[in-house]
Amino acid sequence: MTQEAASDNHMPDPSSFQTLLEASDNLCAIVDADYRYRWVNAAYQRLHAPSPDSLVGVSVRRVVGDEHFASVTRPRLNRCLDGQPQCYEIERQSAVMGERDLEVRYIPLMHSELGQREIGIVIADITHRRECERELQKMMSIAHLSPSSIAITDLQGRIEYVNPALEKISGYSRDELIGNTSAVLKSGNTPDDVYRNLWETIEGGQTWIGELENRRRDGSLYHEYTLIAPLRDDDGKVVNYAAIKQDTTALRTTESDLERLAFEDSLTGLYTRNGFSQALQEWVDREGWHSEAMVVMVDVIGLRDINDAYGYEGGDRLLIEFSKRLLQTASGPGLAGRIGGDECTLFLAPDPDEPIQTRLEAIVDQLSRPFDLDGVAIGIAIRVGYTRLNHGTRPADTLLREAERALFQHRADSNLPWVAYTDRLEQEARARVDLTRELRTALQDNQLELHFQPKVDLSTGHLVSAEALLRWNHPERGLISPGVFIPIAEQSQLIGPIGEWAVRCACEHLRSWQNEGLDVVRVAVNVSLVQFRSGSFPHTVHRILEETGIAPEQLSLEITESVFAQESAYLLRQMRELRAMNVRLSLDDFGTGYSSLLYLQQYPFDEIKIDQGFVTHLMNDDFSRNIVEAVKMLASALDAEIIAEGIESTTVRDTLLDMGIRLGQGFYYSFPLEAEDFRWLLERGSQLPLTADQIE
Numbered sequence: 001m002t003q004e005a006a007s008d009n010h011m012p013d014p015s016s017f018q019t020l021l022e023a024s025d026n027l028c029a030i031v032d033a034d035y036r037y038r039w040v041n042a043a044y045q046r047l048h049a050p051s052p053d054s055l056v057g058v059s060v061r062r063v064v065g066d067e068h069f070a071s072v073t074r075p076r077l078n079r080c081l082d083g084q085p086q087c088y089e090i091e092r093q094s095a096v097m098g099e100r101d102l103e104v105r106y107i108p109l110m111h112s113e114l115g116q117r118e119i120g121i122v123i124a125d126i127t128h129r130r131e132c133e134r135e136l137q138k139m140m141s142i143a144h145l146s147p148s149s150i151a152i153t154d155l156q157g158r159i160e161y162v163n164p165a166l167e168k169i170s171g172y173s174r175d176e177l178i179g180n181t182s183a184v185l186k187s188g189n190t191p192d193d194v195y196r197n198l199w200e201t202i203e204g205g206q207t208w209i210g211e212l213e214n215r216r217r218d219g220s221l222y223h224e225y226t227l228i229a230p231l232r233d234d235d236g237k238v239v240n241y242a243a244i245k246q247d248t249t250a251l252r253t254t255e256s257d258l259e260r261l262a263f264e265d266s267l268t269g270l271y272t273r274n275g276f277s278q279a280l281q282e283w284v285d286r287e288g289w290h291s292e293a294m295v296v297m298v299d300v301i302g303l304r305d306i307n308d309a310y311g312y313e314g315g316d317r318l319l320i321e322f323s324k325r326l327l328q329t330a331s332g333p334g335l336a337g338r339i340g341g342d343e344c345t346l347f348l349a350p351d352p353d354e355p356i357q358t359r360l361e362a363i364v365d366q367l368s369r370p371f372d373l374d375g376v377a378i379g380i381a382i383r384v385g386y387t388r389l390n391h392g393t394r395p396a397d398t399l400l401r402e403a404e405r406a407l408f409q410h411r412a413d414s415n416l417p418w419v420a421y422t423d424r425l426e427q428e429a430r431a432r433v434d435l436t437r438e439l440r441t442a443l444q445d446n447q448l449e450l451h452f453q454p455k456v457d458l459s460t461g462h463l464v465s466a467e468a469l470l471r472w473n474h475p476e477r478g479l480i481s482p483g484v485f486i487p488i489a490e491q492s493q494l495i496g497p498i499g500e501w502a503v504r505c506a507c508e509h510l511r512s513w514q515n516e517g518l519d520v521v522r523v524a525v526n527v528s529l530v531q532f533r534s535g536s537f538p539h540t541v542h543r544i545l546e547e548t549g550i551a552p553e554q555l556s557l558e559i560t561e562s563v564f565a566q567e568s569a570y571l572l573r574q575m576r577e578l579r580a581m582n583v584r585l586s587l588d589d590f591g592t593g594y595s596s597l598l599y600l601q602q603y604p605f606d607e608i609k610i611d612q613g614f615v616t617h618l619m620n621d622d623f624s625r626n627i628v629e630a631v632k633m634l635a636s637a638l639d640a641e642i643i644a645e646g647i648e649s650t651t652v653r654d655t656l657l658d659m660g661i662r663l664g665q666g667f668y669y670s671f672p673l674e675a676e677d678f679r680w681l682l683e684r685g686s687q688l689p690l691t692a693d694q695i696e
């Protein structure tokens with residue numbers, strides 16, 4: 001303060017003080033040494049005495065009450081009279097002021113004229129201030145307990161407050177952070193744009209919400225979902241920024257794990273279907289459309305059997321090795337994927353020096369070399385389907401589907417070394433899809449029926465048993481042969497219910513013929529390998545036999561030889577169960593399945609059926625005759641009967657009889673007959689074949 005200014009600060013007139021004090025919101029009073037009010041301002045008068053009587057001359061004791069006066073007021077007033085100013089706070093009830101917080105000050109005064117000590121009382125209403133403080137205290141406790149990190153900075157970003165959560169998450173202590181700018185937490189990975197946008201937003205007085213990647217004290221990174229809001233004073237001026245942050249690192253990690261899982265096969269590290277498709281698309285986008293490039297799809301035949309024999313762990317190890325070899329044959333880094341249990345895919349970039357044929361041979365060669373599982377060499381066979389990019393760009397997904405289609409075809413036609421995708425395959429696949437859809441309703445719509453073909457004693461022409469053959473009476477296409485729809489049923493899980501229906505239907509026919517007192521023969525029903533997959537087929541057969549009241553010996557089950565090409569523990573177990581039930585077992589189409597005789601001997605067959613291919617060529621083909629001889633050997637080892645399929649002429653019948661074959665079936669004797677016609681045949685009991693006038 002300057003000298004001049006000080007001289008301006010002259011002592012005003014005492015009445016000015018009085019006017020000033022009268023107008024004050026504070027409660028002001030002067031009390032004498034006898035504790036009586038000598039003067040009060042209007043506010044004091046209002047608080048203490050709602051009545052209009054003046055407080056002047058009244059004792060303080062009367063106003064505050066005896067007890068309070070004795071314990072609190074008088075000791076303080078006395079101290080003040082001794083020259084010590086007093087200051088204390090009280091909460092008190094007053095009809096006028098309600099529940100209020102008051103700050104009471106006693107100031108020692110000396111009456112200039114009387115020469116006596118007096119006490120000046122100034123009571124300030126601090127309720128609002130106290131409320132704010134209490135509020136603040138609550139907020140601070142919440143901030144303290146909050147699991148989210150909270151920071152308050154000044155307008156330059158210098159940290160003024162951090163809560164314990166922020167200390168914990170960042171690894172920095174409070175002392176290290178306060179006074180520093182929030183830049184200490186920056187990782188350098190959040191793009192500058194994000195910070196620019198953040199500052200623009202908060203400097204514009206708005207709240208910013210976004211994600212920041214920060215760095216802990218130990219250098220590790222973490223993600224934070226962050227809200228930064230400007231804090232304003234009573235005048236609305238921004239004075240601080242508050243940041244509330246949620247650690248989203250765990251969420252991010254889970255997200256990226258999930259993403260990786262969607263694109264990377266966890267067992268082999270190859271791409272998943274999605275991953276492969278995306279990588280292939282990127283290749284095409286980058287390198288352009290190369291008509292000579294191709295997508296190859298392979299699957300491991302009999303992985304299930306390998307799992308059976310070596311456990312899933314063994315199967316997994318084989319797949320891992322398999323995928324390594326696959327990667328070695330891929331062009332470009334890692335364009336190989338595992339898109340299903342045993343299905344893998346491979347992209348081959350064009351190579352002008354190597355024709356497709358050579359490349360496919362190399363793949364088959366490389367992938368089907370024996371694998372070493374704990375010192376045991378495991379030979380595997382693979383199926384291969386592929387599609388060339390050719391002309392006409394297609395999305396990666398379409399290329400994958402085409403290669404898959406070709407692989408699918410290879411499953412159906414395994415004599416080829418691989419199958420290429422063609423438009424015709426696509427059309428056939430569509431037709432198959434249509435047929436599959438229709439087959440789903442065929443059972444419930446009663447479109448399936450069984451026809452019966454007699455099995456005959458070749459020397460007498462007597463009917464000895466019958467084979468039940470499925471027919472699909474399609475409402476538009478007429479009779480569809482099982483050769484067309486059984487493979488579809490096998491691929492679409494429909495073979496379960498259809499196969500069960502066939503067994504039941506055959507047994508029900510047998511029952512009704514028995515009930516009619518007909519000389520009933522045994523009936524054979526064909527069964528697919530797929531029907532054994534659930535493991536409960538013997539149980540199903542047992543149930544049907546019980547429900548229809550048919551003796552097990554009257555039912556025979558025919559299983560084609562091709563299913564015995566590979567060892568299968570579950571098939572052997574179930575066939576033995578069926579045999580133990582006394583159901584007869586027949587080995588169908590013998591000579592077509594490439595199975596070893598030694599291996600077949602384990603199975604409890606009662607009957608072996610020589611495939612019609614050999615029967616037809618018996619007269620002009622030594623190989624076919626050798627097959628018949630082999631069947632005779634196997635049959636005698638198994639103590640089984642032999643039956644020849646596809647007898648179409650007397651010459652074939654005679655040749656078979658000469659070779660010692662006693663039983664047969666074929667168009668020569670009878671076509672497969674509708675149930676009603678077969679019943680008629682049973683009733684007649686005639687020798688077969690029927691003569692023309694018998695058929696009339």
Ligand code: C2E
Binds near residue numbers: 502526528648666667
């Ligand atoms: P499969 O069990 O070997 O049945 C014999 C097939 O040869 C039948 O064809 C029959 O009509 C035909 N056939 C009989 N005698 C002659 C003949 O002298 N010459 C010629 N060329 N063919 C003859 P179909 O009925 O078309 O059945 C084909 C295959 O479908 C059956 O072969 C069998 O494997 C399968 N199948 C039929 N019914 C069922 C069934 O209910 N379930 C299952 N899973 N498969 C069935």
Ligand code: MG
Binds near residue numbers: 467526558588
């Ligand atoms: Mg058969």
Ligand code: MG
Binds near residue numbers: 588589612
């Ligand atoms: Mg057959």
